[in-house]
Amino acid sequence: MSRSQADKAVIHEHIVNLAAERFREVGLNGIGVADLMKEAGRTGGGFYKHFESREKLVEEALQCAFDKRAEKLEKYTAPDSTLTLADLVESYLSERHLHDPGSGCALASVMNDVARSSDPIRDLYTRELENELAVVTALTSSKQPAKKRAQALLAMSALVGALGLSRAVTDEALKAELLNTGKTLLKALES
Secondary structure (H helix, E strand, C coil): CCHHHHHHHHHHHHHHHHHHHHHHHHCCCCCCHHHHHHHCCCCHHHHHHHCCCHHHHHHHHHHHHHHHHHHHHHHHHCCCCCCCHHHHHHHHCCHHHHHCHHHCCHHHHCHHHHHCCCHHHHHHHHHHHHHHHHHHHHHCCCCCHHHHHHHHHHHHHHHHHHHHHHHHCCCHHHHHHHHHHHHHHHHHHHC
16 A cells, blocks of 8 residues: 555544544534534545545444444453443443543434434444344343343333433433433343
């Protein structure tokens, strides 16, 4: 790879990583290409040297965010892991995750935008949801496959819902109540 090709690849990766963070912070439509490129230290006109369309940037950025999330989840499914569903719930419904959407789970932060997106974006989101469901399913306590799947669906819905609602409300007591109730009820799935 020539130096200019290598430089282009580094710049491309920087733009994708930045977009992955910003989309989780402000939504898929919360930042325009020109502002994103400016923040990346590039001109808006240079965008099309890296992406054929904004849609392709969104796809790459979401894949980047999902890949980072998958890396975080590996510790729960490692063969020697002692982590439990309660550990995942505690981490997901934490104050840190609540206040740092840019490095958090994209399933929660872009859900509403994805629902109004193209089929390729929705397909990408669906694959990630299935990947996360597989992790949660592995952590559930039931021995019956159908019940494990049902518990995982309930847990994912409650995790994403409690986090999303907590981010949406201004009442600090209600935020805490949403997170704490989610933790309490989801940890009860293990018993």
